[in-house]
Amino acid sequence: QAVVTQEPSLTVSPGGTVTLTCGSSIGAVTSDQYPCWFQRKPGQAPRTLIYDTNNKLSWTPARFSGSLLGGKGALTLSGAQPEDEAEYYCLLSYSDVRVFGGGTKLTVL
Amino acid sequence: EVQLVESGGGLIKPGGSLRLSCAASGFTFINVWMTWVRQAPGKGLEWLGRVKGRAHGGTTDYAESVRGRFTISRDDSKNMVFLQMDSLKSEDTAVYYCSRDLHYWGQGTLVTVSS
Numbered sequence: 001q002a003v004v005t006q007e008p009s010l011t012v013s014p015g016g017t018v019t020l021t022c023g024s025s026i027g028a029v030t031s032d033q034y035p036c037w038f039q040r041k042p043g044q045a046p047r048t049l050i051y052d053t054n055n056k057l058s059w060t061p062a063r064f065s066g067s068l069l070g071g072k073g074a075l076t077l078s079g080a081q082p083e084d085e086a087e088y089y090c091l092l093s094y095s096d097v098r099v100f101g102g103g104t105k106l107t108v109l
Numbered sequence: 110e111v112q113l114v115e116s117g118g119g120l121i122k123p124g125g126s127l128r129l130s131c132a133a134s135g136f137t138f139i140n141v142w143m144t145w146v147r148q149a150p151g152k153g154l155e156w157l158g159r160v161k162g163r164a165h166g167g168t169t170d171y172a173e174s175v176r177g178r179f180t181i182s183r184d185d186s187k188n189m190v191f192l193q194m195d196s197l198k199s200e201d202t203a204v205y206y207c208s209r210d211l212h213y214w215g216q217g218t219l220v221t222v223s224s
Contacts, residue, residue, distance in 0.1 A: 001173045036211055038154070045206060045214040046146070046154065057212060089154050091211070096170040100146075103153040 004101035022073035022090030035073035118218030129192040131207030143190040147203035
């Protein structure tokens with residue numbers, strides 16, 4: 001089974017910009033893997049932010065955006081807010097199976 | 110309003126079986142793809158499997174880690190999806206979530222596998 005890699009932890013200053021990445025052990029991440037991004041806060045259900053690389057849901061704050069960057073999936077947060085402190089998970093599709101990355105703990109400090 | 114409510118979790122002995130349910134409301138259920146995801150204590154999210162909507166044949170796909178032990182099914186007449194878990198192990202202890210299209214999520218149900 002493929003392994004999906006994410007930075008274990010990142011720190012961003014309030015108002016700053018940070019990019020989280022999502023790599024694949026098999027090769028470059030492509031749009032055919034429909035990268036998704038989820039936010040996870042303690043005690044809450046996952047919240048989907050981005051699907052199919054760069055599509056937002058109605059509740060996705062405008063400061064979040066998705067893309068492909070250097071052969072990886074990417075989630076960029078521009079103008080970080082204290083409430084963005086959370087774990088972020090990406091999910092990639094491998095034919096009929098999907099695999100989560102290990103998650104990135106984002107600290108806003 | 111989309112609502113997903115999981116139920117059926119609890120304490121189960123290793124080797125036992127458990128069936129989780131997810132009741133869906135607030136949308137047309139028949140053609141949506143439903144997914145099960147879990148999170149073990151101190152671990153990340155794990156995709157378990159999905160059942161496609163009727164328009165895509167209602168077929169299922171599973172993660173390698175649970176294939177052969179877990180079975181996903183759906184009852185479109187009741188707007189429900191199920192996760193049948195057999196031969197449970199301690200490492201199956203987790204909060205189990207159902208999701209619609211990986212966009213909407215339930216609040217989860219806790220499964221504890223322990224003797």
